[in-house]
Amino acid sequence: MKSLVPKGFDFKEEEWRQAEREGRMLVLVPFISERCNLNCIYCMMKDERVKVNQERKLTLEDHKRVFRQAVDLGCKTIVISGLGEPFMDPYLYNKQDNTFPLLDLAEELDLYTVVFTNGMMIDSKLAQALYKRRISLIIKLSSLNESVFSELNHHEIQFVDYREKDGRLTRIPHYLKCLIEAGFSDGLDGNATRLINDVIITRKNMDEITEIIHFSLRNHMLTCIDPLVIKSEAERNRDELAITDSENRILYEKVKSTFSDYDMGMYDLSNCIIHNYGLVYDLEGRIRRCLAVPSDAGTIHDRSLAEHWSRLLEEKQAANLAYHISKTEDIFGVCPGRRYYSFSH
C-alpha cells in the first residue's frame, strides 16, 4: 500500500504511540491575519474576520510564549492558519524587509512549520525564499479548470502551462508552478511531500476531485480534500455549493476505489491530526476546538497551555467516542470536531 504524507505531519510510529499514551500535543495551530486577498464563495471565516478586536490581537511575544509552552507539551510542528490569508500578516511575512518572524521563532525552537495559504502572494522569489526554510505549504487548488477556479474564489486566477513530470502539459495556477519549480514537490526521503493541494468539495468541482488527486500524485503532491463547512459565506451560498449526502457517499466510494493502492487514511477525517493531536488558538488568543469550531474555553492569557490542553483532551476523547458510536458509513465531511460541534449546538 502506497502512502504520501505532508512533511511536518510525518511523525515516527513511536511518536504517534507516545502521543496517544501520554496525551502529548504534536501540533500547535496559531491563527493569524484577519485580512484576505480573495473573496471565496465557500469561505467559512469571512464573518469572523470583521469581529477581530485590533486592541486584543496577540503580539509576537505572546506567540513566542505559547510556542515555548507547546514545546514543553511535546509539540513538534506549528501549523499556521488564519481567518484570512496568513502571508498578508507581517508576523509570517514582512514584505518590506523580507523577513519571516514566526518562521524564525519556530526554527529557533526546532519546530517544523506547515502553512495554509491561498497562494496568491507567491511568486518565484517568495517560493525560492520559502523553499530554504523548514516549511510545507497547504495550498489552494479548487479546480484544474481556470473558470471554475476563478468562480469559486471570486477572483481571476492566473493559470499557466506546466510540463508535468511525465511530460504531459497541464494548466495550473501560476503560484503552484512557482512552488513546484522552487523544488517543493521534489522527492524527500521516505513518503513525505512539502506541497499539499487543498480542495473544498462543492457542486462546482465535485466531478474533478479524482482528476485533482491524480494530478497531485503524478507530481509528488498530496491532495487534502475538505468538506464544505456551512458557515459564513458558504452558508449564504449553500444551495449553489453544497452536495447531498448521497453524492458525498458516491464520491467517497469513487475516490476509495480509484486510489485503492493508496492509504485512504489520508482522506479519512476521523484521523484528523489537528483535531486529535493539536491545539488551535485565534488572533486574540481564544482557544478553538478545531480549525472550524470555536470554543468557550477561555484564552491563552487566562490559563497555561498545559491546563487548556488537559481540558481539551477530555473533550476530544468524548468527541471521538461520539463519532465512532454514530459513524455508520464512510463519507467525506464527517470528523470528530464537526460531529462534536453539531452535538453541542
Ligand code: SF4
Ligand atoms: S476561503 Fe481562505 S482564501 Fe478564500 S476568502 Fe476565505 S480565508 Fe480567504
